[in-house]
Amino acid sequence: MSARTQLRLPKVRGGLKAAGSLEDFYWRRTRPVDGGHIEWTGARNTKGVPIIHWKRTSHSALRIAYKIRAGREPIGYAHVTCTHPGCVAPNCVADSAVTPRKGHHRLGPGVKPLTSREEIVQLLTAGHSDRYICLRHRVNSARVARIRAELGLPVTEMPQPVSFETRWATSTEPADGGHTRWVGRVRDGRPVLRVDGRRVSARRAAFERLHGRTAVGPVRPGCGWEPCVRPDHLEDRPMREALRTQLTAIFGVAA
Secondary structure (H helix, E strand, O other), rough: OOHHHHHHOOOOOOOOOOOOOOOHHHHHHEEEOHOOOEEEEEOEOOOOOEEEEEEOEEHHHHHHHHHHHOOOOOOEEEEOOOOOOOEEOOOEEOOOOOOOOOOOOOOOOOOOOOOHHHHHHHHHHHOOHHHHHOOOOOOOHHHHHHHHHHHHHOOOOOOOOOOHHHHHHEEEEEEHHHHHEEOOOEEOEEEEEEEEEEEEEEHHHHHHHHHHOOOOOOEEEOOOOOOOOOOOHHOOHHHHHHHHHHHHHHHHHOO
């Protein structure tokens, strides 16, 4: 019998005590090395970026390191400034909004990151949306929104989607004999139209809007004029089969 049992003491819970914060978790997944550097021993994502899985959410270890150093979240991207492989030391992590990343400085190739308020103000006053500035120039969305609010500029309205009726009207024109001719985009020789962000068959889209059901099989003009796209001239497979059945019943031969 062990001494703990004789003294009627509870069993010791095995394993390490759970981390109490992201910073605590960070220190548990690092080890100091020569030169004042700190190497990451924890998990990484598919791009090799060190990450911390905390309460069902993934966090960048570099952002945590920067927060330890500066006492705040980075405005831009947290990146390593030293050349030591795998280093995540807080003193070696910088904010791209303050210190440009290597390969992203003003003389580097590619899109240059915005690091000044003046550049963001210029884009905002030119009428660009927050989304455009963030995606095109790699700027934190919260920073852009804050500057917009400080300038008292209204939020740029996103363009309203073009309705089906408008797209149809601008892509068609009347033709002789009561038909409708397609003058819009074509793909593989067939009329196409953008609906809900997708490019689809113009004839199928028009047929389904007219009849209120999904077309079955190819949608083709039943009026005899092959280029026609007039909605009430279009037929799908069940309509063609029904017509053939009627003709057979009347004339006794398949049409």
